[in-house]
Amino acid sequence: MFDITQVPARITGPSAWYGPDLAKDTSWIEHLTAAEIAEIDGAVRSVTADGTDLAQIRKETFPIPRFAARLARITDDVLNGRGFALIRGFDIGAYSLKDTAVAFFGIGSHIGKARSQNGKGHILGHVQDLGLSSSQPNVRIYQTNERQTYHTDSSDIVGLMCIRPAQSGGQSSLVSSVTIYNEMRARAPDLARVLFEPIETDRRGEFAAGQKPYFRIPVFNWHAGLLSAIYQRQYIDSTRRFAELPRFTAEQVAALDMFDALANDPALTLNMEFRPGDIQLVHNHTLLHDRTAFTDWPEPERKRHLLRLWLAPENARPLPPVFAERYGDLTPGARGGVAVPADDLKAPLSAA
Numbered sequence: 001m002f003d004i005t006q007v008p009a010r011i012t013g014p015s016a017w018y019g020p021d022l023a024k025d026t027s028w029i030e031h032l033t034a035a036e037i038a039e040i041d042g043a044v045r046s047v048t049a050d051g052t053d054l055a056q057i058r059k060e061t062f063p064i065p066r067f068a069a070r071l072a073r074i075t076d077d078v079l080n081g082r083g084f085a086l087i088r089g090f091d092i093g094a095y096s097l098k099d100t101a102v103a104f105f106g107i108g109s110h111i112g113k114a115r116s117q118n119g120k121g122h123i124l125g126h127v128q129d130l131g132l133s134s135s136q137p138n139v140r141i142y143q144t145n146e147r148q149t150y151h152t153d154s155s156d157i158v159g160l161m162c163i164r165p166a167q168s169g170g171q172s173s174l175v176s177s178v179t180i181y182n183e184m185r186a187r188a189p190d191l192a193r194v195l196f197e198p199i200e201t202d203r204r205g206e207f208a209a210g211q212k213p214y215f216r217i218p219v220f221n222w223h224a225g226l227l228s229a230i231y232q233r234q235y236i237d238s239t240r241r242f243a244e245l246p247r248f249t250a251e252q253v254a255a256l257d258m259f260d261a262l263a264n265d266p267a268l269t270l271n272m273e274f275r276p277g278d279i280q281l282v283h284n285h286t287l288l289h290d291r292t293a294f295t296d297w298p299e300p301e302r303k304r305h306l307l308r309l310w311l312a313p314e315n316a317r318p319l320p321p322v323f324a325e326r327y328g329d330l331t332p333g334a335r336g337g338v339a340v341p342a343d344d345l346k347a348p349l350s351a352a
Contacts, residue, residue, distance in 0.1 A: 002196035007222045009185055014081045015286040016178045019270035028082060030074055032089035036067040040090065044102050054098070054105055054347040055114075055123060062106030074281070075111050078157060079316060083283040084174055090277040092163065097349055104161040104307050105347060107279065112313035114347075115155050115337025119206045121344035123337075125308035126351035127160065129296055143351070145296060145304075150175055150263040150288040151232035154326055155310030155336035156317075158282050158289070162274035166304035167297045172280060173290040175269045177229035180262045180288075181220055187258075194255035195219040198322070200239040201232060208339040214239045215325040219259065223320035228285040230326065233260055263288060274306070285317060312336050 010016075022028060032040075043062045052061055059068070074085050087107075092100045101124060108114060114123040129145040145166075150173070160172075184192035200214045207213055221228045233256060239245055248256075262268060269290075274280070282289050296303045314333035327335040 002193055002218075004185075004189060004193040004196060007181075007185075007196075007220075007227065010182050011178050011227055013178075015083050015176060015283075016182060017082055017176050017270075018179060019175065019266070019268055022082070022270050028085055030070075030085055030087045032067075032087065036064075036070070037090060039064050039066050040103055040107070043106055044095075044099050047102050047106065048099060054101060054349075055345055057102065057105050057109055059106075059109045062109055064106070064110065067107075068110050071107065071110050075157075075313060076315075078281050078283050079313065083176065083286040085281050086272065087279040087281070088275065088277070090279070092277045097163070100161070100163060101307060101347070101349060104159070104279065104309065108159055108309040108311055111159070111281070112157060112311035112316070113333055115310040115312055115335075116340045116345060117308065117310050118338055119340060121340040121346050122348055123309070123345050124347035124349075125310070126348075127306035127308050128304065128351050130351060146293055148289075148291040149233060150260070150290045151235075152177075152230050152284040152288055153310060154230075154338070155284060156313055156332075157311040158284060159309040159311055160274075160280045160282075161307040162276055162278045163305040163307060164276060164302060165274055166295060167302075168295045171271055171273055171292045173269050173271045173292070174282065175263050175288050175290075176286060177220075177231070177288055178227055178286055179268055180259060181227055181229075183262050183268070184255075184258060191251070191255040191258050192220070194251050195259065196222070199236060199252065200245060201230070201326075202235040202238040202241075204235060204238075206338045211339075213242065214245075217322050217326055219256075221320045221322065224318045226285075226317055228317070228319060228323075229288070230284075230323070231259070231288060263290075285319075310337050 043064050078085055116123055117125040130143045132143045196218050198216045198218050200216050202214050217230050219231050312333050312335050316332040319330050324330055328339055329335050
């Protein structure tokens with residue numbers, strides 16, 4: 001049984017925020033300057049002129065010296081501060097999808113190494129409704145138009161770039177997992193303790209040879225004086241499709257239900273709308289993100305489309321050994337994502 005007295009009764013600092021407070025303070029929106037936009041555009045044109053493969057873009061081949069200095073400060077705030085940022089002002093209207101992807105991937109290369117997001121080795125992801133349903137056992141929710149619910153991705157940082165928003169819905173929501181812990185510890189410490197015990201999460205068919213189809217990591221993890229969370233309730237619940245796993249205890253269900261109730265409490269959450277060209281960066285170890293259900297445009301060329309990167313920065317926090325079950329190598333800059341051979345990595349321009 002985990003000794004919860006190892007963890008402070010209340011964790012303080014910029015990562016322990018409440019959404020309504022941040023809704024009044026929009027310093028988390030980073031507006032690009034004209035000079036930074038011109039610099040990014042120049043780097044995009046240089047990459048396309050050289051014919052560099054998208055998956056081979058590195059910070060050395062995408063020079064943005066003026067913006068890189070600011071981006072380092074933004075990344076530090078994502079990793080060690082409030083846990084997120086929204087970069088706004090990049091006009092993608094005159095860009096092709098490929099050039100937009102080059103800009104996003106190039107910016108991402110200055111934050112961390114791109115990691116595979118699925119068993120196909122895709123290091124550039126496409127968040128689109130593919131007409132699928134999460135009731136299908138190996139479908140991941142981002143491939144549908146359903147609400148995602150609050151969750152973490154399997155990388156240090158997840159980056160999203162909006163190409164097109166939906167006709168309606170599809171709003172982005174964030175909540176601090178540190179704040180959820182603080183509230184659980186204050187209201188129901190026995191239930192908070194339960195979430196420091198290992199629990200299974202479904203890999204949804206994305207696993208390598210020798211791995212189980214699920215991993216077993218606590219929701220809350222206290223390591224090196226830091227609280228890190230990993231969570232996706234639907235995928236926790238769907239592990240019970242595997243006959244070898246016992247039913248959840250009443251205490252586990254109560255703890256997960258309380259976690260969900262707090263994650264969905266408007267007193268904790270922050271909502272934001274994406275505009276074309278917006279780039280959102282989220283620290284998975286201290287935040288959970290969600291997306292509301294959406295109604296798409298009928299025309300294929302107008303349908304909701306986000307690009308996604310899973311990034312591993314070299315200056316990321318230490319993670320507990322148990323995370324190796326999901327993240328593989330725990331070395332900052334070389335961890336996270338879905339394990340595939342290096343030769344299989346690719347950056348496609350569609351979700352196919």
